[in-house]
Amino acid sequence: MGLTWDFVNLRGMEDFMCDFVAEPEYVEKMLDLLCDGKLKMLDYLEENGLLAQNTEGTYVGSGGFGYTSEIRTLSEDERVTTHDMWGFCDSQETVSINPEMYGEFIFPRHKKILERFALNCYGCCEPYNVRWEYVKQLPNLRRVSVSPWADWSTVPEMLGKKYIASVKPKPTPLAMPNMNEDIVRRDCRKAVEETKGGICEFIMKDNHTLGKNPNNAIRWVEIMREEIDRIYG
Numbered sequence: 311m312g313l314t315w316d317f318v319n320l321r322g323m324e325d326f327m328c329d330f331v332a333e334p335e336y337v338e339k340m341l342d343l344l345c346d347g348k349l350k351m352l353d354y355l356e357e358n359g360l361l362a363q364n365t366e367g368t369y370v371g372s373g374g375f376g377y378t379s380e381i382r383t384l385s386e387d388e389r390v391t392t393h394d395m396w397g398f399c400d401s402q403e404t405v406s407i408n409p410e411m412y413g414e415f416i417f418p419r420h421k422k423i424l425e426r427f428a429l430n431c432y433g434c435c436e437p438y439n440v441r442w443e444y445v446k447q448l449p450n451l452r453r454v455s456v457s458p459w460a461d462w463s464t465v466p467e468m469l470g471k472k473y474i475a476s477v478k479p480k481p482t483p484l485a486m487p488n489m490n491e492d493i494v495r496r497d498c499r500k501a502v503e504e505t506k507g508g509i510c511e512f513i514m515k516d517n518h519t520l521g522k523n524p525n526n527a528i529r530w531v532e533i534m535r536e537e538i539d540r541i542y543g
Contacts, residue, residue: 311423313344314403314416326403330411337415345419352392352426361390370396371431372455373476373513380452381428397427399448400434400455409441417444425449431476433457439464462500466507475508477501478515484530487521494530498537506541 318326329337355361370376399420424430433455453474469475479497520526
């Protein structure tokens, strides 16, 4: 539902970035077109009974499960609408524009889309903290992506106990045939120590390869659990 990935696919990344400065009125019209299209798509899915609840062991947002007691569970004969679901927006394609531009161009459309959902997730690879002034205004926000490029130390203050922090250490070490466990442990330890005070889930994702060694993923989980136990045990 984030809009900017669709914009880039249609326009190209370089033109997309330049348009914010050179053609701001065009950007407004394009984002309105994409936003209206997303909303009409949701209408179509609702009207034709094509939605399913994502409130249990379903992947939601850019990481994490949908388990929640804040959304009622529908019976089999009830039609699911977006008001019975988690929603999700991100805008990692605008990571290089300033927060005010996100607030001016992207945020109003994100807000319009996410108003339809019961609970919402925000973010993927973009650092949430630099645009938190706007992100925190998104309706029904519960889960925030804390990517490798975010300032993890901002989690206790900015997200605190109000939001789930989806903390995502770097996947790069797992791409090697022989994973450097010292590097992995350092990254895991940093993630746990700096985010203590938040409601955190620690997620390993974006693993396009495990260096032909699937045990890397198993070992990462073991190391992360050891570091969690060290801080929270």
